[in-house]
Amino acid sequence: MQHSLLERRYICYVNRRTSISSLGPLAHIYKGEKAMYPVDLHMHTVASTHAYSTLHDYVARANACGIKLLAITDHGPDMKDxxxxxxxxxxxxxPRIVNGIAVLRGIESNIKNIQGNIDCSTQMLNELDLIIAGLHEPVFAPKDIHSHTEAIISTIAKGDADIISHPGNPKFPINIRAVAEAAAFYNVALELNNSSFIHSRxxxxxxxxxxxxxxxxxxGYLALGTDSHIAFSLGNFEHCIRIINETEFPHDRVLNVSPRRLLNFLIERGKANIIELADW
Known part of the structure; x- marks a missing residue:
């Protein structure tokens, strides 16, 4: 069986733990009270008991700040709360649409081990639109750069995770190039997490x-998430935008540019077309 260069590099990394050996600034950003992008892909409700807002709170805030589509992504069940x-x-x-806002059913699952297993059963996967997966200290104790990198790449390769959350966490150092190339190869987005610049990590x-x-x-693709634990921060991508501009990241490879961009990405990854959102 012939393998592409990236496949050979990936196989080499996992087997030996060795590393995988039209740009322009954003044209337009909303300022003030309006969201900088119309899609927010990472937030927690009171179902995660260290968060403080409900689905209804987020929908109300979305209407106020210009968010058109949001994904509720409470923590996976292996997290204590x-x-x-x-x-x-x-x-x-x-419902798929609440007061004019498209709502995706999601989860921020936990990467459990270097084999890339996550705390998301087949039954859960079958009901969810968006699977985020990340390393969290209560579930995966920080180890070393090789273990962290292998865990994330294995998760990417397994195919269930659509987005890897906060891969920039300094408590979990990774081989960034290896992870980015694996994510691009398997069509998985890496997250820029606005909360990582403010409250966490x-x-x-x-x-x-x-x-x-x-x-x-x-x-590859970037996904932006506010990682909101209260509705007031919904749609605030200020720090993510700064990174995108500084690195001249292509605007069309940010999943948050429109609901349709995000929905098409999920369809490309084999997710079912959501009929109620066909015109979004």
Whole structure:
């Protein structure tokens, strides 16, 4: 069986733990109270008990700030204060559009080990539109750069995760080029997490800049998330925008540019077309 160069590099990395050996600034950004992008892909509700807003709170805030599509992504069940798996399975009762806002059923799952397993059962996967996966200390204790890189690349290669959350976390150093190339090859987006510049994961900025450059060079996608734990921060991508501009990341490879861009990405990844959002 013949393997492409990237496949050979990926296989080499996992087997030996060795590294995988039209740009322009954004044309337009909304300022003030309006969201800089119309899509926010990462937020937590009161179902994750360290967060403070409901689905209705986020929809109300979305109408106020210009968000057209949002994804609710509460923590996966292996996190101590996360909702039960039934919470995610029962998202099937949610309407697709609430007060003019498209709502995706999502999860921020936990990467559990270097094999890339996540805390998301087949039944959960079948009900969810968007799967984010990331390394979180309560589930995966920080180890070393090789273990972190292998865990993320293995998760990417397994195919369930659409987005890798906050890969710039300095507590989980990674081989950025290896992860970016694997993500581009498997059509998985890497996240720029606005909260990493403000409240959490202090020291992420340098890594996020390197990640944006590596994803740009690999031809992959970035996903922006506010990682909101309260509705007031919905749609605030200020720090992500700065990184995108500084690295001259291609505007059309940011999933948040429009609901249609994000929905097409999910379809490209084999997700079912959401009929109610066919015109979005």
């Amino acid at each position: 996360a909702p039960h798996s039934w919470h995610f399975i029962n998202m099937r009762v949610w 202090i020291g992420s900025a340098i890594n996020c800049r390197k990640i944006a450059k590596a994803v740009r060079n690999a031809g």
